[in-house]
Amino acid sequence: MSALTNNELDAPPWSRVESTLMATARLIREAFDARLEALDLNLTQASLIAYVSEFGATTQTRLADRLGIGRAAIGTVIDRLEQRGLVERHPNPDDRRVWLVDVTDDGRHLATRIELVDEQLRGELRHGIGREERQALSWVLTRLQHNLQTAIATTSATSTASAGSSTDPSIPISNRK
């Protein structure tokens, strides 16, 4: 019955904020997965059900975008949920390429339980963190995302360029993807 692994300070190999952020993300997934295990779901599956349950029948590609995973991956996720009778694929008469994924009654019922788990856990995570701090966090993360995307976009060029930088928003690097 050891008290959880109490590693307080791992100064991870990399920088500080970045790796802390990644570790936190891992923990988020871990925590949600743990709580959702009672429903025999993981975070991705639960997110899908919650999304469809809230916004209605949705295209697979759109779901993939919203959940932040690839089109191929979302297919297998849906496959399993469909086997369990939680979602259904309906054809779209207006576009025969696509499926409209919708929740079944079972799925809708499960969605309410998911919502409960979500709200409960999010409440616990807010402990000791003020509203402004959460907003500040959100803002910094958004800004970071922006920086990251431009950093990714400006890769593939010569590695040692720029440096001086700042205010170079142009850089028309036409990358795929």
Added chain:
Amino acid sequence: MSALTNNELDAPPWSRVESTLMATARLIREAFDARLEALDLNLTQASLIAYVSEFGATTQTRLADRLGIGRAAIGTVIDRLEQRGLVERHPNPDDRRVWLVDVTDDGRHLATRIELVDEQLRGELRHGIGREERQALSWVLTRLQHNLQTAIATTSATSTASAGSSTDPSIPISNRK
């Protein structure tokens, strides 16, 4: 000027902050991987080399802990780096169970280039984010990690427990700049 947050509905399936955080973490990995591609390394490999290069020969289990991945996974990472002649496994006379992983000269040379990439990218990521904001971010993340760990620890028990009291006596909330 910047059209950030134009997305009215980028509200991903889940909450807001949590999924933003996870998406940001994904982008961090992506950005580092992209920049490290020139060295034919991914973030994990680069972290390992950087760590060993800075702190000297290290046990595999310790490396796994520091890098935040499992003992099995670290083995395959080391295998590949060893094949490429970037690290070496030395036996430890004091404990014949363990290997001491150390960088070769090639690895050490590569480590300096890794350091460059790291510093460059981290610099770009700081754009438009003040020092206090970074510190605040770091603080909130740490606090979040704590909450997450207790949340994970208090799972598996009956789900509907707690909620009320925080009862987190320790938690030094002292520092805020």
Added chain:
DNA sequence: AGATGACTGTATGACGTCATACAATATGAG
């Protein structure tokens, strides 16, 4: 009409990581 390109969902193989089980070794109690 027909042709060309764009898009959706799927099949396939690959990668990185995890969980588990295991042999070799170390540590400590008797």
Added chain:
DNA sequence: CTCATATTGTATGACGTCATACAGTCATCT
């Protein structure tokens, strides 16, 4: 010393995701 327990690294199988290639379907432009 001997034995039980813990720890290290590894082998194995599994999972989730990705990248690519592909067939079916739409959209558009002559």
